[in-house]
Amino acid sequence: MVADGYLLPLADGVAHVTFSSNVLEHVADPPTFLSELIRVTRPGGLIYVSFTNWLSPWGGHEWAPWHYLGAERARARYRRRTGKDAKHTLGENLFAVHIGRTLRQVRGRDDVTVVSARSRYWPFLAETVVKAPGLREFATWNLLLILRRCPP
Template structure:
């Protein structure tokens, strides 16, 4: 398939009907998580497959959570490894087999050992988002794909369950939630939820010579809504959820990846490869 055919296929996938279905599912996230996360996982796998084949490829899911994505990626023929700091989440949607406990900012995975490094709506929950991006680039083999999405702070859902009051300040929104609900929110400002911006993410790509941008788009929008990402300021609000699709620089070696874990090759033990310099064409 040519590059033009691939773009056309992605357009056929990113329809208004798809966007409406995802939004309707999002409305029942709390009451029917199986429906929402199952639909999101299937949608995400189909989206990733628009950029790279998945059959036989090793996929590392940073922030894999309860396992919905595990089922979807394995059904697509991928070798799936999920990572999450909360081991209790692993079994919520099935078996915990193939899941790792660890931090996204110090991945216990060998350098250059996965074909696809995937992360869905995790970056805004990390206090050092650039370090997590560095780690995702480190563990991806040359020619491999990084697929990273997150909710920008200025998005209508930027405050998560405290939205839209986060526009008046994260601390104020948190206090309001506690008064109304009698308990703190799960996503606590500057504890488990951090103000990440699209501009920050793009700045990281421009300063990182080890990645090249394949796509930057509003993840859930129909294809004709992609223009919003090209408008600084407006994109922080109008994108709702932002997606970066990156390729790890360098020629891809022969053979498919197989993740190596628990090898002591994490940054804490062996240091990380240099990820500085250069500019990314936008």
């Protein structure tokens, strides 16, 4: 099934598990995208969401880590080095998603609880680094959120 992540063609609460890997940084409205995943997940079900956060070394995707110097500058460098345009453009198909903001958004909801918020690629850091504001934005690289849908 191919569908719009903002408008999934599924009834409320039909999925035991919903899964999104490295999509959140490609949607303009992450809270709405997450709301749709939560909507289709049954009470007690799990929502797995992982994403590359903007301030991580891979936040700029193919033009990382030069995104630290600015998105347009990084894209121009990519064009000079490869002779072609980068496939990602900040504000069009790549968006600056941050761990702290995302955690506040999901923790502020009453329809999910956070089961785990951890570094996906640094298992030895696991949940520890995610608890350190500032550091988590650079050191996590890719956040894995596991949420549980609460009963209504």
